[in-house]
Amino acid sequence: MSGFDPAWLALRAPADAEARSPDLLADLSDWAAQKERLSILDLGCGTGATQRAVSPRLPCEQHWLLVDNDSQLLALCPESQGSTEIATIQLDLAADLELLPSESVELVTCSALLDLVSADWLSRLIAQSANAAVYFALSVDGRIALEPALAEDVQVLELVAFHHQRDKSFGPALGYEAAETAAQMLRHSGREVRLERSDWTLGPDRSALQSALLDGYAAAAIEQDSRSTAMVRRWRQARERLSEQRLTVGHLDLLSLPDPSPRVKSNRTSTPSA
Structure with a gap:
C-alpha cells in the first residue's frame, strides 16, 4: 500500500479527533487504569495521529x-x-503481517485502515491479536x-x-463492510465487542477538508468508470460553486x-443504532 500525503493526514486529523467515540475512549481508559504499563501496537500509523489522540486518555x-510502510510519515511521528x-x-x-511482534502486545490499534484491507488479512490480524485488546477506529461504513x-450524487457515490x-x-x-466484519470475526472467536459511530460532520468551517474529500471522490469515481468522466467533472464543478454545503x-x-x-461489561456487545 502506497503512503498517504502528509498534508491530507494533517487536514483530516482534527475531524478524526472530534469524531472518535468518547464512550469507547472512556471504556478503554477504564481498562487501561488497571494496568501499570501498557504495550501498544499501532498499525498503519501514518504520522502518529492515533497515538496523539489516545495516549492522553490512558492513565x-x-x-x-x-508501524507504517512509509518512512517519510514515520519521520513525522511523535x-x-x-x-x-x-x-x-x-x-x-x-x-x-506475521513479522509483527504481537506476542507481548496488550493493545492493538489502527485508524482508517480496516476498510482498505481484505477479509483474509483481517482474519489473520484478529488471530494474531487473540490475547490483546483491539481498538479499530474511523472505518468508513458507507453513510454519506x-x-x-x-x-448526480447517487451515481457518483455508487x-x-x-x-x-x-x-x-x-x-x-x-x-x-470492514467494521461490521471485524465485529463478527471477534464475536465468533468469543470476544465481546462494542461498535459506536464516529461520524465526520463537516460544515462550511471545514471547507478545505470538504474540498479535498470531494476531489478524492471525483478521482475515485473516474478511476472506477472512465465513461463517467464528463458527468463526474460536472458534478465536482457544481459542488465547487456552492457557497455553503455540509x-x-x-x-x-x-x-x-x-x-x-x-x-464495559455493563454495555457489552452494543451496536450503533440505525
Whole structure:
C-alpha cells in the first residue's frame, strides 16, 4: 500500500479527533487504569495521529510501537515523552503481517485502515491479536450525506463505493463492510465487542477538508468508470460553486477488551443504532 500525503493526514486529523467515540475512549481508559504499563501496537500509523489522540486518555505508563510502510510519515511521528515511550518500525503490513511482534502486545490499534484491507488479512490480524485488546477506529461504513443534494450524487457515490472495494495491496478491500466484519470475526472467536459511530460532520468551517474529500471522490469515481468522466467533472464543478454545503461521512469505531472493566461489561456487545 502506497503512503498517504502528509498534508491530507494533517487536514483530516482534527475531524478524526472530534469524531472518535468518547464512550469507547472512556471504556478503554477504564481498562487501561488497571494496568501499570501498557504495550501498544499501532498499525498503519501514518504520522502518529492515533497515538496523539489516545495516549492522553490512558492513565498508565505506555510503550507504543508505531508501524507504517512509509518512512517519510514515520519521520513525522511523535517522540517519547515522560512515561510514554514511542518507537517506530517500517514494515509492509500487506506482505509481512506475521513479522509483527504481537506476542507481548496488550493493545492493538489502527485508524482508517480496516476498510482498505481484505477479509483474509483481517482474519489473520484478529488471530494474531487473540490475547490483546483491539481498538479499530474511523472505518468508513458507507453513510454519506451531501447537503444540498445534487442529482448526480447517487451515481457518483455508487462509483466511489465500488472503488473502495478495489485491491489496496491487501487483497479485495472490505470497504464499507470492514467494521461490521471485524465485529463478527471477534464475536465468533468469543470476544465481546462494542461498535459506536464516529461520524465526520463537516460544515462550511471545514471547507478545505470538504474540498479535498470531494476531489478524492471525483478521482475515485473516474478511476472506477472512465465513461463517467464528463458527468463526474460536472458534478465536482457544481459542488465547487456552492457557497455553503455540509458533508456527513459515516464511520464506526470498534473496541474489544479481553478482560473488560466493570463499566464495559455493563454495555457489552452494543451496536450503533440505525
